[in-house]
Amino acid sequence: MTLPSYMSTVVDAVYFIAAVLFIWGLKRMSSPRTARRGIVWAGAGMAAAIMVTFLLPGLNNLGPMAIAIVVGVALSWWVGRRVAMTAMPQMVALFNGMGGGAAAAIGAVELIRFNRAFIAIPDTYPIRPEAWAAQTAVPLSAVELALAFLGVLIGAVSFTGSLIAFAKLQGWMDRRFVFPLQRFVNLAIFVIAVACAIIALIAGIEGHAFAWSLLIGFILLALVFGIAMTLPIGGADMPVVISMYNAFTGLAVAFEGFVLQNEAMIIAGMVVGAAGTLLTQLMAKAMNRSLANVLFGNFGGGGEAQEIAGAMKPIDASDAAVMMAYAERVAIVPGYGMAVAQAQHKIWEFAKLLIDRGVKVKFAIHPVAGRMPGHMNVLLAEAGVPYDLIADMDDINPEFSNIDVALVIGANDVVNPMAKTDPNSPIYGMPILDVASCKNVIVIKRGKGKGFAGIENALFYADNTRMLYGDGQAAANELIQGLKALDG
């Protein structure tokens, strides 16, 4: 299939436009009003880039290629459409892992081809330049070779690491796997993998084929390292880890893009690399932890229970409903428990009833409520809560003292005042939603279950706090019934 030469300009132009649209699309994510259009434009750019790639000269294996694309797209599309909104974190992990795997595979193909180019040359030492020069093949430059290796390493780690993250979030792998000297073993895996790569790389730069065992060993160890590094991290830390692997995949794509000399891959990859890095930092910061602590800290679970004076005072749903029905301002504070109970629809139904009665209702969202940044926002949006009813932590914290009732549903750590008062607490220093300063607090949770950080919460024992025990969805339902009973 030969094409007129101007086609190559068309292909280049389409890649360029796609790169612009990616940046443009991400830029439009700065407001919920424009974000959707942005992703649609980015999608159009992506579709065009994929289509024109078929026009490139000299492509073989078009049949398997088309089949692989159709199968991959269809499967992912189907899964992505069907999956529940609460399962979004693991979906992102899964798709990100696939991208990392693809980048690693591209690098592997390049390295295999590089190696194969030597079959024709007797591999003698010192290297015979005449033999090499006789090759028609242009070998990879040292920089390209190094980036190919780096891309494989990063991509492979992102691949297996993301799959483990997926499994953990999906609940297939509940416990953390911890054993003595684990960090040492992990370090050893990493060092050996890198050593294989460096030896092979030096051979390649000097003009020798590298031993197949080195190449295969390197790839396998990189894959194993992704698993080993992710296993000890608690399931609740996964979002930070996923964001980091997202940045990894971006970098791997950029590096392989350099090897393949495709600017669109370089730019999209680097943009994602930078974006993911920033997002990871923001997330770790909002949790008041360092990235190192997330990766190696063995955080969460266990926890040394601290005793708190006072008792938790229950309230029943109808009393709680009445309290809010006659309040002037109500703040609803959702947390991970709302996601578990899938209670967002019922809560919004309840809030709408309150609004109809003239109560001023706001949703107060902590940046790390739930298990993903912006997790609560997505769930509330799903239920149909307009985003102008949703307030950020910084905006609402000064207002809490004017609020009559705070309804906490399934949130725990993000409203724990001990983050301010107890320097020994693992969450000490994390900024929290200051619900304690509301006139009344109602907390919906199932029992004495602890939150992600595994610590007691002084809020639940406070004088102005009442506990409404029950599953989030059921409790919201009872509140709705309570309101309806009021009206007769």
Next chain:
Amino acid sequence: MTLPSYMSTVVDAVYFIAAVLFIWGLKRMSSPRTARRGIVWAGAGMAAAIMVTFLLPGLNNLGPMAIAIVVGVALSWWVGRRVAMTAMPQMVALFNGMGGGAAAAIGAVELIRFNRAFIAIPDTYPIRPEAWAAQTAVPLSAVELALAFLGVLIGAVSFTGSLIAFAKLQGWMDRRFVFPLQRFVNLAIFVIAVACAIIALIAGIEGHAFAWSLLIGFILLALVFGIAMTLPIGGADMPVVISMYNAFTGLAVAFEGFVLQNEAMIIAGMVVGAAGTLLTQLMAKAMNRSLANVLFGNFGGGGEAQEIAGAMKPIDASDAAVMMAYAERVAIVPGYGMAVAQAQHKIWEFAKLLIDRGVKVKFAIHPVAGRMPGHMNVLLAEAGVPYDLIADMDDINPEFSNIDVALVIGANDVVNPMAKTDPNSPIYGMPILDVASCKNVIVIKRGKGKGFAGIENALFYADNTRMLYGDGQAAANELIQGLKALDG
């Protein structure tokens, strides 16, 4: 002078670092705390880039080059150090024009060299490829040729246009030059210049030398166009125009950077091009006018005086000083008149006396107060006013109703309530500082002089406004005396 080949890598690396430092330096301008360090780093990058350029192989004329650099740097440094802070706008215009001229000159040299390459080839039509191929010279590609022309055009316009802007702001050219059919004549100049360029360009692409007359005509017309386009614009609109020419110079540098194949020039130029474009838009928007209106609108001066009911009620300085001495909150609103009177030092002295008495003083700055964006901020900073005492329009507008006295010094348009009330006013729709809602307003100005927009100001006739007539600096001095008299 031959240098080891790794030197070229060193040079490239220094250019790269310089480009990073430029971006980094501009990024640090996002806060006054970090801005100064940023420009120092950018300066270090610039110095390094200039120094390594001497290491490039094959440079001739090193003597004249060194002399030209020393002379240019010394003169500018001396002028830049000595000039008064109030003259900053014209200094920016001057230095910007020089950059534009340099970019245009580089383009001119490239085009002359391109043309000279044909001397050896008989210029026949149809072109004889053998003759061309016999040339050892690599000709400029069509894209390079086109960008060279574009760079010359833009750079030349920026050069002469900025010089006119400089002259106007310096007060050397007070009146606007307007004559009938002016726009038509300007358009004609532009069209002929571009036509010369296009004819020459086509010849160049087809492999012919272009006529010297075309080239020289093009350059001269571009220079003339810069003058012609700037002459009819009022002096007060110059900052917007300067910002636009700043963007022009950036683009010209980027284009000539492409022709010379230097990425640092391309990147620095494009960054400035984008920055200047954005800044120009922001400025025009803050004045509530379109860029087209600034360039072609013949705005300012004249003005149809509207009569306003009521009278302007004077106050003397000692009464005004007493009023503020016993106020709880005072807002100081400076405008262009403060810059004219150079009153910033006296005003800050006065404000400090008030602060010592326990009065809460804030400076309220309108984004287009004065004649440059941020003009007032620079002057206040010069006087030593800490930037945390300075409030933006958006921050202070809701607060005015709590403020006892607003002291307006040399501001007019930016506090004119007619921007809200009179749809026929040329400034209708421009957001203003809402001083009218303060309990008392004191206005320092020399008399009935109008502001930039040349219209009456209803504020001066309001019941709660008192006029303190006099030059800004003298009036501030009297206020200070008034306060001192109070203390005995």
Next chain:
Amino acid sequence: MPYDAPIRGFRGDGMITGFLALYIFMLAAFTGYEIIARVPVILHTPLMSGSNFVHGIVLVGAMVALGHATTPAEIAIGVIAVLLAAGNVAGGYVVTERMLEMFKSSKQSDKQ
């Protein structure tokens, strides 16, 4: 034996050399960082998923790798690359679009 050359499916001329690549890396990183720093927390989950979609461009690389693969091993790895990348791109898009579709202001939801 041209098939032993590195895959230069995307271009024959105008190579991106070391420094040019560095410039592009640097600028893209700055751009990504600055743009993402403006995204509000409320959109961080869709942003994560959206940037996940964007690196799905790896699909065009996978297609070129498979298109130039010759030995069975290369073809197998190439097919895996295409399959994974296609999954990345489609899944990333669907998930992001689904999430963003749900964000509505009071005005918009009133209209429904």
Next chain:
Amino acid sequence: MPYDAPIRGFRGDGMITGFLALYIFMLAAFTGYEIIARVPVILHTPLMSGSNFVHGIVLVGAMVALGHATTPAEIAIGVIAVLLAAGNVAGGYVVTERMLEMFKSSKQSDKQ
């Protein structure tokens, strides 16, 4: 007659071709726009002057143009280019630095 070649003083190899240049133009423009959009109004005058300084990098271009000039006309134009560019770079720096030096917070001015 090698002196008739276009000035390639900066590099012999690894040309920036059309599309690569477009990518760099595009990324640099995005970067510039995003970075400048965050600068507060209070710093707009120094920003204008600072970006004015940054395009002073044209001096390195002027040096190369003069360095490769051969005819008297070229040399004359080249000297003018260097002179103007040197003025741009030095003046832009001094003016910006002078302005920024003046910006102080209450804390800093107390210390003096």
